[in-house]
Amino acid sequence: MQNPSRRQLLQAGASAMFGLAFSPVLARSSDSVLPKGPINLVVPFAAGGATDVVSRLVAQKLGDRIQRTVVVENLSGGGGAIGAAKVARATPDGHTLLMGTIATHVINPLSMGQQLPYRAQTDFTPVSLVVTVPNVLLVNKSVKATNVRELIALVKAQPNQFSYGSSGVGTPPHLSGELFKSTMGLQMTHVPYKGGGPAMTDLIAGHIPILFDVLSGAASHIRAGSVRALAVTTSERVASFPDLPTMVESGVPGYETWTWNAVFGPAGMPRPMVDALSGALHEVVAQPDVQAQLKDLSATPVGSTPDALTQLVDSETQKWQAVIKSIGGLKKD
Structure with missing residues (x-):
């Protein structure tokens, strides 16, 4: 079905x-x-x-x-x-x-x-x-990737050198990250937090380079420029960030989570x-x-x-x- x-x-x-x-x-x-x-x-x-x-x-x-x-x-x-x-x-x-x-x-x-x-x-x-709510793929501003394709190339060039955070084991952002890893054959370590707030704090501080988050929680940080958003995880772009591409548009086939x-x-x-x-x-x-x-x-x-x-x-x-x-x-x- x-x-x-x-x-x-x-x-x-x-x-x-x-x-x-x-x-x-x-x-x-x-x-x-x-x-x-x-x-x-x-x-x-x-x-x-x-x-x-x-x-x-x-x-x-x-x-x-x-x-x-x-x-x-x-x-x-x-x-x-x-x-x-x-x-x-x-x-x-x-x-x-x-x-x-x-x-x-x-x-x-x-x-x-x-x-x-x-x-x-x-x-x-x-x-x-x-x-x-869509999920969103974010990176710390120091990460040398301005889009998903560049991030994929960066992670593949340095296996197991990158980690990504989420709001906890088994949460939708966690599975968004695991699906990303599985689809693109990436080797990254998951760092679980007790919610999106603490995870976002560590992303901004540079303690983790990558974060999958729920877009409603990340929106203000994206607008403030404290983090870099690369793509939304839904099959269509969202009205609040019309310039932010989807994961599919960014070269991740068949990808959709929310x-x-x-x-x-x-x-x-x-x-x-x-x-x-x-x-x-x-x-x-x-x-x-x-x-x-x-x-x-x-x-x-x-x-x-x-x-x-x-x-x-x-x-x-x-x-x-x-x-x-x-x-x-x-x-x-």
Whole structure:
């Protein structure tokens, strides 16, 4: 079966948004089904990374929308597994939510198996897909490569002399790097971090020469000129950086990866509460100022029904299972 492209996923999300906007369930939803008191939104990566940046914007706007305090809690480690496990064990009363990613709900289950401290398919209640985001290939400004082809030649000329960083083992940026290595026959060492923020700090400082990052987290650094962006990992260029080529355009055949952020709760949340939260998130990402800010971060606003998010996780599992198999599995560096 052919894996869905990013465009197909966005079209599916747009259809879900249309259906949600006119849902009779939403029309009947009221304040009475929402959690009473503050909501804790667990971000399973370090502060300053892409997921954290998107989460803080969404948390503030969601809090305004439902008149509740929504607090972001960064709980990094294990490629997102530690934070996700906390939410999986929480009481399903809506007071604890997770900003999940491909890492927490697709890649970790595929790579860690029984070692994972939660079951992605059964320990969570899907609420809404929030955004999709490309990954990006970055280098320190001292690296003598101004495009992907020059970087490939540089790495091939010095096998095992270059390392690349990511936000953690098993995260989409990590797999983006492994797919790059596998496709082009490169020998590089992976350096995992506890989030995109610390990895970016070390890239700027020159402690690592190469970084695969989520574009929403890297955007401000690219614009500031503190790092050099070589290519986006999606099959099409992005509107926020129209001059930045894709990996395919840069000579890496068949290359395409991306990530997404979606809200999940613990398993067993009441469906009326889930629908109310999903509807509120849809309304948040539909706000013009939120859309503008997310697009400035190179994140594409989506918003979806819980069922559409379930379908997305299923399709992404199929896609990444094939990617992990193609690179011979994941090695714990």
